[in-house]
Amino acid sequence: MRIQLCVVGRLKVGPERSLIDDYLKRFDRIGRGLSLGPATVSEVEDRKGGGMGAEAVLLKRAVPSGARLCVMDERGKAMSSPAFSEMICGWRDQGAQDAAFVIGGADGVDPELRESADNVLSFGKMVWPHMLARVMLAEQLYRAAAIAAGTPYHRA
Numbered sequence: 001m002r003i004q005l006c007v008v009g010r011l012k013v014g015p016e017r018s019l020i021d022d023y024l025k026r027f028d029r030i031g032r033g034l035s036l037g038p039a040t041v042s043e044v045e046d047r048k049g050g051g052m053g054a055e056a057v058l059l060k061r062a063v064p065s066g067a068r069l070c071v072m073d074e075r076g077k078a079m080s081s082p083a084f085s086e087m088i089c090g091w092r093d094q095g096a097q098d099a100a101f102v103i104g105g106a107d108g109v110d111p112e113l114r115e116s117a118d119n120v121l122s123f124g125k126m127v128w129p130h131m132l133a134r135v136m137l138a139e140q141l142y143r144a145a146a147i148a149a150g151t152p153y154h155r156a
């Protein structure tokens, strides 16, 4: 099952970008034997400044058709890492070819797009900058694959 991170804004080369690349590379490596991945990042940018609504149009286009959709939002459901791993493996076991994770821009994710998601997930009630949310999601994807593979990375 391919994984698409659909995000608003272009991330320049820097520490966040290196971490994302590193976690996604690790996810791909461990996910290969689990039919998970590859994970790719699709960055969209609303150059005309149309805000959340215009970003939602671009984000929807970046989501592969038929993909399981998970929107990241501070108002969403908090999940443990093992439960997150089970959710992803469950989608794979149901035969999903793609799963997409959406991270919004400065104004957040358009409510209509949020309501259309299979799941709305939260990293807690605090609001994080979108580039840090990307890093956290990339790490959780790697952790989810490590849990599914039974490696000792996750120790809880």
Ligand SMILES: C[S@@+](CC[C@H](N)C(=O)[O-])C[C@H]1O[C@@H](n2cnc3c(N)ncnc32)[C@H](O)[C@@H]1O
Pocket: 071, 072, 073, 074, 075, 102, 103, 104, 105, 106, 107, 108, 109, 121, 122, 123, 124, 125, 126, 127, 128, 129, 130, 133
């Ligand atoms: C700067 S935040 C948007 C903030 C917010 N909705 C607002 O109105 O201030 C950018 C994106 O990062 C992600 N994000 C930030 N904090 C999050 C959290 N606690 N849980 C899940 N996603 C989060 C969401 O996808 C959000 O759309």
